[in-house]
Amino acid sequence: MQFTDEQLAQYEADGAVTIDSPFTEQELDRAEAAWDRLQQSGDAPYNDPDYVDVIQHPFFEEVARKVLRAEAVHLWWGLAPHARPPSDAPYGSVRDQWGAGCHTDIQATMEDFTASPRRMRAELWFWLNDVPVNRGAMRILPGSHRPIMEHWSRVLTPEQKKMLPRVHGLRPSNVSEKAPAYPEHVPDLQDTPWIEQEPTAAVARRGQILILCSAGMHSAWQNEDNVPRKGMGTAWVAEGVACGLPKNQREGLMDFFPRLGSKLRPERAHIVPSDFDWLFESDYEPKWPETFLPE
Numbered sequence: 539m540q541f542t543d544e545q546l547a548q549y550e551a552d553g554a555v556t557i558d559s560p561f562t563e564q565e566l567d568r569a570e571a572a573w574d575r576l577q578q579s580g581d582a583p584y585n586d587p588d589y590v591d592v593i594q595h596p597f598f599e600e601v602a603r604k605v606l607r608a609e610a611v612h613l614w615w616g617l618a619p620h621a622r623p624p625s626d627a628p629y630g631s632v633r634d635q636w637g638a639g640c641h642t643d644i645q646a647t648m649e650d651f652t653a654s655p656r657r658m659r660a661e662l663w664f665w666l667n668d669v670p671v672n673r674g675a676m677r678i679l680p681g682s683h684r685p686i687m688e689h690w691s692r693v694l695t696p697e698q699k700k701m702l703p704r705v706h707g708l709r710p711s712n713v714s715e716k717a718p719a720y721p722e723h724v725p726d727l728q729d730t731p732w733i734e735q736e737p738t739a740a741v742a743r744r745g746q747i748l749i750l751c752s753a754g755m756h757s758a759w760q761n762e763d764n765v766p767r768k769g770m771g772t773a774w775v776a777e778g779v780a781c782g783l784p785k786n787q788r789e790g791l792m793d794f795f796p797r798l799g800s801k802l803r804p805e806r807a808h809i810v811p812s813d814f815d816w817l818f819e820s821d822y823e824p825k826w827p828e829t830f831l832p833e
C-alpha cells in the first residue's frame with residue numbers, strides 16, 4: 539500500500555496530503571489520452587472505457603477505505619475530467635486570488651471527522667499531468683479544517699448536526715469585492731483573518747493523488763503555464779454514512795451513477811451504490827441562523 543500511516547496522520551493534521559499511486563507510465567498515457575478525448579468531445583466521462591478503467595482501479599477504493607477508516611466505501615461523486623486551462627495575463631496577486639477564491643465545500647463537525655467510520659467526503663484528485671506551482675496548483679490552508687469543524691461542533695444544534703456531512707460551499711465573510719459571498723459564511727476563528735493567511739500550493743507529479751478534506755479553506759488558482767492542469771476529481775464516502783447534496787447536484791448524481799455503474803466490470807460494480815437512501819437533499823434554504831453568527 540503506497541498510502542502510509544504517516545500520510546494518513548498528515549491528512550488528519552493538515553486536511554491534505556499528496557501520495558503516490560501504482561499507475562504505470564503506460565496506464566497514465568492511456569488515462570491522459572482519454573482525458574484529452576473527453577475534453578475535446580465534451581462526452582459524458584462514463585462513455586470512455588479507458589477513463590472508466592481509471593476510476594474502477596482498486597487503488598482509489600483502498601485509499602478511500604483507509605482515509606475513512608471504513609470496511610466498505612462507495613463513490614459520493616464521479617470522475618469529472620477537471621481542467622484548469624491556462625489563464626489570461628495579467629495574473630492576480632496571491633492576496634487577490636486567495637481573497638477571491640478561498641472557500642470550504644464540506645460542512646461537518648469535528649465529531650464527524652473523528653468518528654469511525656469517518657463521516658467525511660474523501661476527495662481524491664488524480665493528476666494526469668504534472669502539477670508544478672505555476673500550472674494552477676490548488677491552494678490550501680493546511681490545518682484550517684480543524685478550527686472550522688470545531689466551530690460547527692460548537693454552534694450547530696443537534697438537529698442540524700444530523701444533516702452533516704453535506705456539500706455546502708462557504709466563504710469567509712470578508713471576501714474580496716470581486717467574489718460574491720455565499721449566503722452564509724465561515725467566521726474568522728484565528729488572529730489573522732482567513733483571507734490574509736498564506737496558502738500552500740498543492741504541487742504534484744503526474745500519477746500522484748491529492749487527498750483533500752474540503753472542510754478546510756482552499757482555492758482554485760490561475761494557471762500561468764501554457765498547458766492545462768489535467769485532473770480527475772473523485773469523491774468517496776463510507777458505507778452507511780448519510781450525506782447531503784444541494785438539489786441540483788443530488789439529481790445529477792442520481793442520473794449519472796446508474797450509467798457509470800453499468801460500465802463497470804462486475805467485480806468493481808460495488809463502488810457505485812445501488813440505491814440513494816444515503817443521499818439527502820440539503821440546500822441553502824431553509825437557512826441555519828447558527829451559520830450567521832457575528833464575528
Ligand SMILES: [Fe+2]
Pocket residue numbers: 641642643752756
Ligand atoms: Fe472547493
